[in-house]
């Protein structure tokens with residue numbers, strides 16, 4: 001299957017999911033997760049109208065951002081951020097979705113160049129102990145949000161979640177539902193919050209049904225990822 005067909009099929013699945021619950025397609029932003037994919041594949045997808053791309057590995061991402069500088073793309077950093085890499089993230093991306101510590105937020109704020117628009121940021125929440133590394137606990141979320149909301153040059157947009165890898169649909173649904181209630185609570189506290197980033201290839205329809213505003217899709221767009229990372 002080629003990229004164009006995969007994109008059309010994905011768009012149709014998004015439409016079907018929003019229709020089931022009476023939402024609008026425009027309420028869901030599609031982030032194309034392009035880690036491990038060559039710049040040529042990103043260029044082809046951009047030619048089909050896709051603008052927002054997500055990357056996990058800093059050096060790989062920066063190489064591609066440079067190669068694609070002639071396009072008007074929106075770059076999201078969605079990987080784990082090391083403390084000594086925050087300047088490069090602040091200088092090269094439009095969004096960072098994976099903030100999970102005060103020090104990372106503070107460094108991104110201090111290092112965001114004045115010449116660029118404010119950096120859009122989401123807090124990554126660890127949904128359960130099994131959900132892998134990265135992410136702030138639900139208990140510490142609101143304190144981190146307070147800090148972020150006061151920092152200059154970053155714009156607090158919302159939450160990002162990576163759920164536990166499980167095939168138990170009920171468990172997944174409950175986890176998404178809990179994220180949505182945290183998101184709604186955060187919205188009442190911070191008026192810049194408008195983004196709930198959850199849902200990937202295996203679970204985006206469920207995430208849309210449970211209130212996601214941004215899905216992060218790699219495999220369903222580009223095909224299976226090569227096992228070996230570049």
Ligand SMILES: *Cc1c(COP(=O)(O)O)cnc(C)c1O
Nearest residue numbers: 033078200201202216217218219
């Ligand atoms: C790789 C990745 C995705 C996309 O995963 P697919 O299953 O290929 O859609 C989404 N979010 C994050 C944080 C990722 O690392």
